[in-house]
Amino acid sequence: MTYVRPKIELPGQKLNEIGLALRDYEGSLSTLCAGCGHDSITAALVQALWEMSIAPEQLIKMSGIGCSSKTPAYFVHGAHGFNSVHGRMPSVATGALAGNRDLIGIGVSGDGDSLSIGFGQFGHVIRRNVNMLYLIENNGVYGLTKGQFSASADAGSTSKKGQVNQMQNINAVATAISMGASFVGRSFSGDREQLVPLIKSAIAHPGCAVVDVISPCVTFNDHVGSTKSYSYIRDHKLRATETDYIPARSEIKASYYAGDTHPVRLHDGSSILLRKVDPDYDPTRRNNALGFLERHRSRGEIVTGLLYIDQNVPEMHSQSRTVTTPLKDMKFEQLNPGSEELNKLQQGMK
Amino acid sequence: MPAKQSRINDFVLKIATVNGTGSASANGLLMKALFRMGIPVTGKNLFPSNIQGLPTWYEVRANHLGYMSRSGRVDVMVAMNVQTYQKDLAEVSPGGFLIYDSTWPRANSMQRDDITVLGVPLSKLCNEAFSVARIRILMKNVAYVGALAALLDLDLKIVRTLLEETFAAKPKLVESNLQAIMLGYDYAKENFSCPLPVRAETMGDNSGNILITGNDATGLGCLYAGATVGAWYPITPSTGVMDSFTMYCEKFRIDPETGDHRFCIIQAEDELAAAGMVVGANWVGARGFTPTSGPGISLMSEFIGFAYYAEIPSVFINVQRVGPSTGMPTRTQQGDVMLCAYASHGDTRHPILFPANPYECFEMAVTVFDLAERLQTPVFLLTDLDIGMNDWMVKELSWDDSYRPDRGKVLGPEDLAKMDRFVRYLDVDGDGIAYRTFPGEDPKGAYFVRGSGHNRYGGYTEDSDEFQDVIDRLLVKWETAKSLVPDAVISKADRKTRLGIVAYGSSDGAVIEARDRLAQDGIHADYLRIRAFPFSKEVVEFLRGHDTIFVVEQNRDAQMKSLLMLEANDIADRLVSILHYNGMPIPSECVVRGVIEHQGEEAAA
Numbered sequence A: 001m002t003y004v005r006p007k008i009e010l011p012g013q014k015l016n017e018i019g020l021a022l023r024d025y026e027g028s029l030s031t032l033c034a035g036c037g038h039d040s041i042t043a044a045l046v047q048a049l050w051e052m053s054i055a056p057e058q059l060i061k062m063s064g065i066g067c068s069s070k071t072p073a074y075f076v077h078g079a080h081g082f083n084s085v086h087g088r089m090p091s092v093a094t095g096a097l098a099g100n101r102d103l104i105g106i107g108v109s110g111d112g113d114s115l116s117i118g119f120g121q122f123g124h125v126i127r128r129n130v131n132m133l134y135l136i137e138n139n140g141v142y143g144l145t146k147g148q149f150s151a152s153a154d155a156g157s158t159s160k161k162g163q164v165n166q167m168q169n170i171n172a173v174a175t176a177i178s179m180g181a182s183f184v185g186r187s188f189s190g191d192r193e194q195l196v197p198l199i200k201s202a203i204a205h206p207g208c209a210v211v212d213v214i215s216p217c218v219t220f221n222d223h224v225g226s227t228k229s230y231s232y233i234r235d236h237k238l239r240a241t242e243t244d245y246i247p248a249r250s251e252i253k254a255s256y257y258a259g260d261t262h263p264v265r266l267h268d269g270s271s272i273l274l275r276k277v278d279p280d281y282d283p284t285r286r287n288n289a290l291g292f293l294e295r296h297r298s299r300g301e302i303v304t305g306l307l308y309i310d311q312n313v314p315e316m317h318s319q320s321r322t323v324t325t326p327l328k329d330m331k332f333e334q335l336n337p338g339s340e341e342l343n344k345l346q347q348g349m350k
Numbered sequence B: 001m002p003a004k005q006s007r008i009n010d011f012v013l014k015i016a017t018v019n020g021t022g023s024a025s026a027n028g029l030l031m032k033a034l035f036r037m038g039i040p041v042t043g044k045n046l047f048p049s050n051i052q053g054l055p056t057w058y059e060v061r062a063n064h065l066g067y068m069s070r071s072g073r074v075d076v077m078v079a080m081n082v083q084t085y086q087k088d089l090a091e092v093s094p095g096g097f098l099i100y101d102s103t104w105p106r107a108n109s110m111q112r113d114d115i116t117v118l119g120v121p122l123s124k125l126c127n128e129a130f131s132v133a134r135i136r137i138l139m140k141n142v143a144y145v146g147a148l149a150a151l152l153d154l155d156l157k158i159v160r161t162l163l164e165e166t167f168a169a170k171p172k173l174v175e176s177n178l179q180a181i182m183l184g185y186d187y188a189k190e191n192f193s194c195p196l197p198v199r200a201e202t203m204g205d206n207s208g209n210i211l212i213t214g215n216d217a218t219g220l221g222c223l224y225a226g227a228t229v230g231a232w233y234p235i236t237p238s239t240g241v242m243d244s245f246t247m248y249c250e251k252f253r254i255d256p257e258t259g260d261h262r263f264c265i266i267q268a269e270d271e272l273a274a275a276g277m278v279v280g281a282n283w284v285g286a287r288g289f290t291p292t293s294g295p296g297i298s299l300m301s302e303f304i305g306f307a308y309y310a311e312i313p314s315v316f317i318n319v320q321r322v323g324p325s326t327g328m329p330t331r332t333q334q335g336d337v338m339l340c341a342y343a344s345h346g347d348t349r350h351p352i353l354f355p356a357n358p359y360e361c362f363e364m365a366v367t368v369f370d371l372a373e374r375l376q377t378p379v380f381l382l383t384d385l386d387i388g389m390n391d392w393m394v395k396e397l398s399w400d401d402s403y404r405p406d407r408g409k410v411l412g413p414e415d416l417a418k419m420d421r422f423v424r425y426l427d428v429d430g431d432g433i434a435y436r437t438f439p440g441e442d443p444k445g446a447y448f449v450r451g452s453g454h455n456r457y458g459g460y461t462e463d464s465d466e467f468q469d470v471i472d473r474l475l476v477k478w479e480t481a482k483s484l485v486p487d488a489v490i491s492k493a494d495r496k497t498r499l500g501i502v503a504y505g506s507s508d509g510a511v512i513e514a515r516d517r518l519a520q521d522g523i524h525a526d527y528l529r530i531r532a533f534p535f536s537k538e539v540v541e542f543l544r545g546h547d548t549i550f551v552v553e554q555n556r557d558a559q560m561k562s563l564l565m566l567e568a569n570d571i572a573d574r575l576v577s578i579l580h581y582n583g584m585p586i587p588s589e590c591v592v593r594g595v596i597e598h599q600g601e602e603a604a605a
């Protein structure tokens, strides 16, 4: 069964630029555990998409398999959704965006989905720089199969049953940066204030924007000994940068340039306003970003914010010089050379 | 000297060389020369999984009756590879000829007295005439073409024209190539009595025909079908399909003014990803496909099942090679019939098209997209290395300019405006095919694609009845597919017979020739060539209408026979397999022998 949220029209509710209310960005009722971090991320997505006035039909919601991958059903019911197979969301999104480059792609994945079974596709969608938001809802476990360690579990952290994870973890953000990602951010499901503008910036970024969100699994990984629990994250997170997203039509005020704040202007005219909380941090330089991450990781700190951005890395379609008209809308006459050309061509086959 | 049998326009010429020595252009020259003399001709590459250094053969069959399969004989062998000389010598049919490079003498033990051995000092001639080492090696190949021109009586004017066309941009090369041709030609004329009794004779100009490989034709077909997204991971023998699609896209689909590409070709990280990309592209309404071979299909299986259940059109082109496992990547087989028919876990089944030659590759590369979109399901185009990578003479491809793609049941914003509510998996028309919408068009058409249990409205379900309702409807769709796939081709024997032969794909040529040979021996058989799975009505009728049906296929486990038995269990005991699965294209001899042996046993029993 799909549980549909009863639609209640509230008088005087706020509408966005395309006349839609926040509710119009909601989906069916979540069937995740009460308190699951994933639901907070869904709420942040709803907020961000509403604020950006994205037309629901322009959006495609893609996912793999896992509790996290169920969430596309829980936001923007007017958008097409695609719950694919485990670890393979990136390839379906790549094909979909190849066929229609005008769509706005949001991929939701889990740490198991992206860092184990789908590690290959995770790397290659970054490499291809497919224009989409790639969200990892990272809880350190396989929620849906009942709590096994995932590849993002930290060495030394313990499972609910008390086993100690001996293996090194795969760090999604460091991996993404070192693989050449053009946009990498990290946040926490409990930090809506940071997450919403980060999501908006990621959607606006012209390329593959990886956002790793630590999202506690209340059922299998919220105990003492876990490094992905609510309390552990609250105690250990460190904001390296703060971001704000400024749509194309808004003017950039002079004060935005003050001190450690500067706007990154995107090709579509919008800007990401970036403020360095830590003056040491430079999210436009790869080795600086990686060094910073590593320094703080060794101190047990979880660095959050927009961690790396380079909007000049060519995205898939500029790499392959695809026409601006979505391929799915090309007229057949523009694709088919016709009988005369076929006959000419065959002169060379004789 | 053995008695010499005259064979005009009916011979097999085999050239043994070393991989990577540049013999391909010389062999192409020979093929085209015969072709332009109007003689039906095919060329088969028998090559190793290697880039340089291992033995490789090219087998040209010229046959005035148009037989295309391997015949099992070799009339003229050009033994350019010292390593394989002994084997090559042994392979020549009695009464045949062997030409070798006599620059270096061969041991006396390497002789046969039932064939004629002709030594041409090719290296010596070329070393004297050309100074650069690399050129000498290449020209040695051209020189044997010259010797063959004299021995087989090829039209020198045609050879010259071909060289002029090939090197139109570099006229100097025309002269040096022609010089090499004449070295071989003159030597043969002076030293042997030319032409041989095995020879060519102009019989027309083949004006209605072309020479083409199946992969080339398939890529071209995808272009004509309007495919825009091609995703692939390189694998022999399918790579040529994407090479061809890319080449034709670059020729026809780049905007001359802006340089914009009206296509998107993605070299995926593996076949799993390629399959996902195809599914994604088709979901949004672009025609997407992937060419691959057996190992790729194994990897794609999860997505194939997904696309079956979520009902997303998708085109999978499988150019079969020899399995299991890596098997023999450069050899041919029809070993993936079962794999494709039922790819993926759970109850799945998929339509398959079986082209028999490049002409049908082109046609069916268009049909496969129409079927996939009409049926909203994965559809396979199943060719093989023999069709895909060998040079075939087929009739000219033709194109109907009034053709428009069949997008199947798609609802756009105008259709949706007339509806109260859109649901994805409802069988409105009773043919098992529901309506779909494309993302990016209308929020009213939004639905959620999932491989998990869903009901006819597209909602998630774990309810037994709701689940079964959808999976049963897919069977209704399967019945519809039977009426949409290409018909089988039936050729009746000259007289009434209780014998039938069933074949598909690249076994066709062998069966055509075998039937003629069997008829000369008084054995007459009707022939049905399967062109698609699921089987259309006439397939089962054909089986029921014959007492003994030989099922010819190129795999060990009689895969097509098994499929036929599932469809028509009542006649299972009338099916007799003729199997060939050593990696070489099936020769007609194999079919003839299979039928005769079985008929002999019947008579004895």
Ligand SMILES: Cc1ncc(C[n+]2csc(CCOP(=O)(O)OP(=O)(O)O)c2C)c(N)n1
Pocket: A065, A066, A067, A068, A069, A086, A109, A110, A111, A112, A113, A114, A137, A139, A141, A142, A143, A144, A145, A150
């Ligand atoms: C091919 C395949 N193997 C295994 C599974 C079983 N499976 C479902 S979800 C899952 C792990 C999901 O973990 P994660 O991506 O971290 O998502 P979470 O549930 O933690 O949000 C596994 C192993 C599957 N669906 N498909």
Ligand code: SF4
Pocket: A031, A032, A033, A035, A036, A037, A038, A067, A068, A139, A143, A144, A216, A217, A218, A219, A220
């Ligand atoms: S099991 Fe964990 S990840 Fe899954 S819904 Fe429950 S809390 Fe969330």
Ligand SMILES: [Mg+2]
Pocket: A066, A110, A111, A112, A137, A138, A139, A140, A141, A142, A143, A150
């Ligand atoms: Mg997880």
